[in-house]
Amino acid sequence: MKRVAVVGAGTMGNGIAHVFAQKDWDVRLVDVSPPALEKAVATIRGSLDRQIKKGKGTEAQRDAVLARITTSTELAAADGDLVIEAATEDPDLKLGLFAELDRLAPKNAILASNTSSISITTLAARTSRPEAVVGMHFMNPVPVMALVEVIRGQATSDATTAVVMDVARQLGKTPVEVSDYPGFVSNRILMPMINEAIYCLMEGVASAESIDTVMRLGMNHPMGPLALADLIGLDTCLAIMNVLHDGLGDDKYRACPLLKRMVAAGQLGRKSGRGFYAYQ
Ligand SMILES: NC(=O)c1ccc[n+]([C@@H]2O[C@H](COP(=O)([O-])OP(=O)(O)OC[C@H]3O[C@@H](n4cnc5c(N)ncnc54)[C@H](O)[C@@H]3O)[C@@H](O)[C@H]2O)c1
Numbered sequence: 001m002k003r004v005a006v007v008g009a010g011t012m013g014n015g016i017a018h019v020f021a022q023k024d025w026d027v028r029l030v031d032v033s034p035p036a037l038e039k040a041v042a043t044i045r046g047s048l049d050r051q052i053k054k055g056k057g058t059e060a061q062r063d064a065v066l067a068r069i070t071t072s073t074e075l076a077a078a079d080g081d082l083v084i085e086a087a088t089e090d091p092d093l094k095l096g097l098f099a100e101l102d103r104l105a106p107k108n109a110i111l112a113s114n115t116s117s118i119s120i121t122t123l124a125a126r127t128s129r130p131e132a133v134v135g136m137h138f139m140n141p142v143p144v145m146a147l148v149e150v151i152r153g154q155a156t157s158d159a160t161t162a163v164v165m166d167v168a169r170q171l172g173k174t175p176v177e178v179s180d181y182p183g184f185v186s187n188r189i190l191m192p193m194i195n196e197a198i199y200c201l202m203e204g205v206a207s208a209e210s211i212d213t214v215m216r217l218g219m220n221h222p223m224g225p226l227a228l229a230d231l232i233g234l235d236t237c238l239a240i241m242n243v244l245h246d247g248l249g250d251d252k253y254r255a256c257p258l259l260k261r262m263v264a265a266g267q268l269g270r271k272s273g274r275g276f277y278a279y280q
Pocket residue numbers: 007008009010011012013030031032033036085086087088089090093097114115116117137138139140231232233236271
């Protein structure tokens with residue numbers, strides 16, 4: 001396997017394309033939005049330039065990584081041995097994408113999703129190859145974070161799981177296998193904590209800065225939950241809370257009204273320039 005297609009070139013898609021290209025894979029990066037593709041390539045270039053400044057790479061290496069990435073707005077270009085879907089966290093959108101990818105991708109390709117919470121089993125059921133559908137959940141920012149959560153759907157085969165675990169190791173990551181339940185392990189635990197931090201802000205328990213400082217200095221978290229929500233994207237956080245609420249049926253997973261209001265106002269965090277904090 002040496003060719004990967006990444007569908008969705010946003011926060012996660014560009015990071016996934018980056019780490020594969022850096023390990024000599026040919027990368028097809030697909031997005032419906034041409035500006036998203038341009039921004040993705042500019043982000044990868046910026047990240048490689050920062051590495052050069054730190055003495056961790058050369059301009060020739062940067063150019064070689066960028067040359068391995070081709071971009072397209074056509075889903076038909078997603079013809080990798082491994083296809084990783086990293087589009088918007090919207091169940092209907094992803095269900096449609098998996099049916100389309102099953103039709104368009106090579107018959108022996110593995111179809112993986114970077115979804116934060118949506119059922120891999122449900123996505124697989126839209127394809128004719130459920131044994132070759134798997135969750136490959138990278139963490140943000142992808143070039144920095146070591147974990148890949150590998151999610152087995154009801155029909156995911158041992159062979160598919162083994163290949164994806166091996167690919168994650170080839171990328172220098174540590175894969176952890178988990179079962180297909182809403183939010184898997186990472187977001188089942190992380191997202192209710194972020195949601196609770198937003199309740200604290202809404203109820204005036206403390207300011208955003210104070211809430212984040214308590215969690216950074218008191219719990220030794222590298223960043224506070226509200227700053228982390230801005231990094232993840234508030235729309236993605238809301239989508240994950242909705243999946244936890246629907247899938248687990250417990251009101252402890254209800255999304256905080258302030259989170260809903262900020263998403264409705266387009267305050268999505270870093271990607272929109274404003275969330276709990278303001279960004280340039
Ligand atoms: N943001 C995070 O911290 C994080 C972490 C782990 C996993 N994820 C997951 O990764 C996935 C992507 O999240 P993101 O934060 O990169 O979102 P994002 O909003 O930054 O980017 C999503 C991209 O998908 C594109 N897109 C939408 N419909 C498409 C289609 N039909 N075909 C191709 N591209 C399409 C959009 O144009 C956009 O560029 C989601 O499933 C999310 O849950 C996100």
